[in-house]
Amino acid sequence: xxxxxxxxxxxGFLHVGGARTALFNYLFARHFNGxxxxxxxxxxxxxxxxxxxxxxxxxxxxxxxxxxEGPDVGGPYGPYRQSERLHIYREYAEKLVRENKAYRVYxxxxxxxxxxxxxxxxxxxxxxxxxxxxxxxxxxxxxxYEEKGIQPAIYFSMPRKTIVHNxxxxxxxxxxxxxxxxxxxxxxNGMPTYNFACVVDDMLMKITHVIRGDDHLPNTxxxxxxxxxxxxxxxxxxHVSMILGPDGKKLSxxxxxxxxxxxxxxxxxxxxxxNYLALLGWSPPDAQEIMSMEEMIEKFxxxxxxxxxxxxxxxxxxxxxxxxIRKSQVKTIVELLIPYVESKGWSYKSKxxxxxxxxCVRDRMHTLEEFTDLADFFFVRPEVTLQxxxxxxxGLLECAARLEQAGELTKEGLVNVFREVIKGSKLNAKDFYxxxxxxxxxKSEGPELIDVVTLLGRVETAARIRKALGVG
RNA sequence: GCCCCCAUCGUCUAGCGGCCUAGGACACUGGCCUUUCAAGCCAGAAGCAGGGGUUCGAAUCCCCUUGGGGGCGCCA
Numbered sequence: 225x226x227x228x229x230x231x232x233x234x235x236g237f238l239h240v241g242g243a244r245t246a247l248f249n250y251l252f253a254r255h256f257n258g259x260x261x262x263x264x265x266x267x268x269x270x271x272x273x274x275x276x277x278x279x280x281x282x283x284x285x286x287x288x289x290x291x292x293e294g295p296d297v298g299g300p301y302g303p304y305r306q307s308e309r310l311h312i313y314r315e316y317a318e319k320l321v322r323e324n325k326a327y328r329v330y331x332x333x334x335x336x337x338x339x340x341x342x343x344x345x346x347x348x349x350x351x352x353x354x355x356x357x358x359x360x361x362x363x364x365x366x367x368x369y370e371e372k373g374i375q376p377a378i379y380f381s382m383p384r385k386t387i388v389h390n391x392x393x394x395x396x397x398x399x400x401x402x403x404x405x406x407x408x409x410x411x412x413n414g415m416p417t418y419n420f421a422c423v424v425d426d427m428l429m430k431i432t433h434v435i436r437g438d439d440h441l442p443n444t445x446x447x448x449x450x451x452x453x454x455x456x457x458x459x460x461x462x463h464v465s466m467i468l469g470p471d472g473k474k475l476s477x478x479x480x481x482x483x484x485x486x487x488x489x490x491x492x493x494x495x496x497x498x499n500y501l502a503l504l505g506w507s508p509p510d511a512q513e514i515m516s517m518e519e520m521i522e523k524f525x526x527x528x529x530x531x532x533x534x535x536x537x538x539x540x541x542x543x544x545x546x547x548x549i550r551k552s553q554v555k556t557i558v559e560l561l562i563p564y565v566e567s568k569g570w571s572y573k574s575k576x577x578x579x580x581x582x583x584c585v586r587d588r589m590h591t592l593e594e595f596t597d598l599a600d601f602f603f604v605r606p607e608v609t610l611q612x613x614x615x616x617x618x619g620l621l622e623c624a625a626r627l628e629q630a631g632e633l634t635k636e637g638l639v640n641v642f643r644e645v646i647k648g649s650k651l652n653a654k655d656f657y658x659x660x661x662x663x664x665x666x667k668s669e670g671p672e673l674i675d676v677v678t679l680l681g682r683v684e685t686a687a688r689i690r691k692a693l694g695v696g
Numbered sequence: 697g698c699c700c701c702c703a704u705c706g707u708c709u710a711g712c713g714g715c716c717u718a719g720g721a722c723a724c725u726g727g728c729c730u731u732u733c734a735a736g737c738c739a740g741a742a743g744c745a746g747g748g749g750u751u752c753g754a755a756u757c758c759c760c761u762u763g764g765g766g767g768c769g770c771c772a
Contacts, residue, residue: 268704284707379770402698403700442700445700470707530709589734658731667733672732673732
């Protein structure tokens with residue numbers, strides 16, 4: 225049974241990088257009918273917040289990445305929040321201490337920081353060893369800890385040997401002896417560190433495959449050493465390369481929208497976000513780029529995940545979002561559009577009318593957010609004063625008059641009215657239509673004019689013509 | 697300073713020794729369609745970082761250089 229997990233720390237919104245990692249894990253699990261676990265890594269008490277945890281879950285749900293086990297739904301290997309598993313980490317850390325694979329450190333964090341800087345200033349790698357810590361463990365210091373009720377941190381004694389890792393994505397990676405020093409397992413506040421909690425949980429939660437970001441590759445050697453210390457076979461581990469900003473640097477806020485939350489707010493569809501993210505570092509065996517979640521699940525394989533870092537291209541996401549807006553059910557999109565319309569304080573005649581308005585501007589939309597700019601004139605009369613020659617002016621006024629006098633008109637009927645006026649007054653059709661467009665929409669480009677007139681109605685059309693010409 | 701990863705059009709990628717005259721997608725340019733802008737369709741321009749090997753044959757394998765990224769925390 226394949227068991228994978230996505231283990232974010234609730235210290236911010238779900239970033240596209242995290243979303244892509246979650247997606248790959250999800251696709252991998254579903255492809256093999258396995259289990260996808262959501263684990264919250266909230267061991268950094270200073271930065272972890274419950275609202276971020278909620279937001280993380282909301283974002284995942286929005287993307288339709290569903291977990292089978294997690295803090296909210298539970299599961300056989302819970303709890304799934306690390307802050308609720310502290311006794312477990314303690315127990316496992318003590319076990320390593322008993323076996324002399326880990327040891328207590330009686331140095332204060334500031335002292336360790338000082339040690340680190342000393343090493344760095346001597347151009348030595350900032351690696352700690354047990355010997356370096358020994359000088360702090362004086363009888364006086366130990367008593368001080370006891371009196372103050374401080375727990376010593378527990379450090380892992382890194383074995384001095386070369387460790388070979390066979391990465392699911394990168395292939396064989398060799399960590400030569402001495403590339404890392406001893407490191408903390410448990411902090412003096414009792415909280416486990418990432419590398420330790422991660423291994424204990426993956427072990428206990430029976431995780432079979434780990435797919436995570438490239439930035440964790442250097443951690444792997446530490447984690448493999450911990451697995452070995454416990455005498456446990458590690459899961460298969462694969463590292464996906466990072467998502468970079470357009471400048472080739474790690475994607476961050478200064479590159480614009482980077483969180484799933486922002487993309488949702490800006491009118492992106494989850495189908496587009498997920499589809500785009502899947503293509504960032506993975507490609508299906510056929511060349512098909514537009515895929516549903518089901519298709520991605522079917523086609524996904526870790527072998528086809530690329531090794532190179534990918535630059536996030538907002539342009540392609542936008543294109544893909546436009547594509548999904550056009551391919552989705554009209555009713556579905558209109559429902560999503562209503563909040564945008566209401567936030568502008570606009571009212572609409574009926575949903576059917578709104579659907580038709582949407583259909584008018586659909587081909588120009590890339591995001592839902594763009595709807596209000598594209599379709600504003602359907603809701604509000606534009607402020608325009610038309611500067612036009614006398615012939616066109618007269619033609620437009622004639623149109624207005626004829627529209628008002630006419631009964632209900634079909635599309636063909638409307639077209640005929642315009643054609644007759646153009647013909648009768650020998651107007652330049654292009655100039656006439658452009659003036660009409662300006663009068664009705666206030667813009668020089670936009671939807672098919674007949675559709676605009678149809679949706680506006682005869683009366684409103686006539687009124688806008690007169691208003692633009694400063695008549696009546 | 698040390699360790700690790702990566703390297704095909706501007707961008708995402710296909711390619712896993714001969715099917716490559718390097719394929720697709722976004723973006724770009726031109727055309728068609730069209731009263732406008734789009735959408736759609738068609739066409740085009742654009743790339744194997746550089747240098748050494750291995751081989752009958754290299755984008756594909758090896759080495760070096762260069763470039764980019766990540767890490768070396770009582771952060772994750």
